[in-house]
Amino acid sequence: MFDQETGTGARGKSDLRRSYDDRLNNILESATGLIARVGYAKASMRLVAKEAGVSLAGLYHYFDSKEKMLFLIQFRTFSALVLTVQEKLYGIADPVEQLHVMVRAHVAYFAANMAALKVCSHELESLINSAYEETGELRRDYYGLLRAIVDRILDARAPNSKLDRYVATMSLFGTLNWLYRWYDPKRGRSPTTVSHQIASQFLNGVLGVDNGSKQSLNTE
Amino acid sequence: MFDQETGTGARGKSDLRRSYDDRLNNILESATGLIARVGYAKASMRLVAKEAGVSLAGLYHYFDSKEKMLFLIQFRTFSALVLTVQEKLYGIADPVEQLHVMVRAHVAYFAANMAALKVCSHELESLINSAYEETGELRRDYYGLLRAIVDRILDARAPNSKLDRYVATMSLFGTLNWLYRWYDPKRGRSPTTVSHQIASQFLNGVLGVDNGSKQSLNTE
DNA sequence: GAAAACCGAACGTACGTCCGATCGACAAAA
DNA sequence: TTTTGTCGATCGGACGTACGTTCGGTTTTC
Numbered sequence A, B: 001m002f003d004q005e006t007g008t009g010a011r012g013k014s015d016l017r018r019s020y021d022d023r024l025n026n027i028l029e030s031a032t033g034l035i036a037r038v039g040y041a042k043a044s045m046r047l048v049a050k051e052a053g054v055s056l057a058g059l060y061h062y063f064d065s066k067e068k069m070l071f072l073i074q075f076r077t078f079s080a081l082v083l084t085v086q087e088k089l090y091g092i093a094d095p096v097e098q099l100h101v102m103v104r105a106h107v108a109y110f111a112a113n114m115a116a117l118k119v120c121s122h123e124l125e126s127l128i129n130s131a132y133e134e135t136g137e138l139r140r141d142y143y144g145l146l147r148a149i150v151d152r153i154l155d156a157r158a159p160n161s162k163l164d165r166y167v168a169t170m171s172l173f174g175t176l177n178w179l180y181r182w183y184d185p186k187r188g189r190s191p192t193t194v195s196h197q198i199a200s201q202f203l204n205g206v207l208g209v210d211n212g213s214k215q216s217l218n219t220e
Numbered sequence C: 001g002a003a004a005a006c007c008g009a010a011c012g013t014a015c016g017t018c019c020g021a022t023c024g025a026c027a028a029a030a
Numbered sequence D: 001t002t003t004t005g006t007c008g009a010t011c012g013g014a015c016g017t018a019c020g021t022t023c024g025g026t027t028t029t030c
Helices: A014-038 A045-052 A066-089 A093-112 A114-122 A129-157 A165-177 A193-208 B014-038 B045-052 B066-089 B097-111 B114-122 B131-155 B165-177 B190-205
Strands: none
Touching: A014 A066, A014 A114, A066 A093, A066 A114, A066 A129, A093 A114, A093 A129, A093 A165, A093 A193, A129 A165, A129 A193, A165 A193, A165 B165, A165 B190, A193 B114, A193 B165, A193 B190, B014 B045, B014 B066, B014 B114, B066 B097, B066 B114, B066 B131, B097 B114, B097 B131, B097 B165, B097 B190, B131 B165, B131 B190, B165 B190
């Protein structure tokens, strides 16, 4: 079940493939925007069809159910996000810089794909059973990336900290996944500025925290 | 429009009123649990009726549409949250302690009302137009509470900070509103522990941050 | 001319809401 | 004390609509 093409595999006979893929991407993009705007449940296939300029029946040439459409959107978005972050992380050794890079990459990806990331953040539970678990793998990968960075930072700079690293990691995820509710890069704040502040706050937060090995509120 | 009783006004003729209110609370509680579990769109009135032990038509004796039902849930939950926080804040002068108190109150309220807060966090946009704006007033109140605390903290302890206070406040809201995705107080971590770490991280985050007036990463 | 892309129209279902009737408690009238 | 009347609470059943999906056929592409 749920073995429909996800678009991440390479494939030959490129000419026919090209136009099919282009059209699919096109439709998925329209659907993504619509779902981000009105929510998955209220984004009827009829509306998706209208938005994409296809007939209702024509949609089913590209995926065989509404849920698989959502799955495709989430799977592709999440795969691309994980990939982008991994690429940007490549070759960076300092864990503190890794954190900055990962947060910056996430915020930048959000700024460039607001609708898609909103759908990923907000419509997680609209996927049921097998589809939910399949994207869950990617989410765990993403969590693992951030958690590993947090571990390296704390091991290196606050090894005796009593800080709960799961809580710390999740608190940052909360900040990042909530972006879609308030942050609009078109309204003044640049992604770089915002990501820098988020990463800095987090770093000082976990390093300066009252964790048993020291105490630091050196303000005045 | 949307002037249906919200349950916050006092009222006489208590005996008849009592049983009506009790039943309403009962139904709303069932509905809240169901919506938290399956989402607003998939929580059909038929399911709500079954869950609450009422007939489908009987539901409409207590609210005149599905949306008003959701509005009641959100309005009551949010009102109670704002009230609780304001009460706990009363008489506390030190802004740093105010922050701890507010975060602790929020997490405690979440732990005691997980379904209701999930519905408030997740189904915000399921309310349209007038209803959305009416709860928006409460959300702005709540933002104002936290923002004022952040302002007092920064004015007192880092007045020259270049920190974007809106971003700082929203990053904390993100952490708090994302709780429903991962935090289960029944699984080990106490609300006190979690809220303490969240508040401490945030405090050290905004006070220790590289903001032009100082720099502090005093770890080894 | 085969295969892929696309479509109009329909099917069955599930939804939110409403109508008319019944039930039950309780107070005024007998 | 019984009867009657009122009104809130509750219900079965229906109405109209919108949904996801499918079928059979047409158009387009190479």
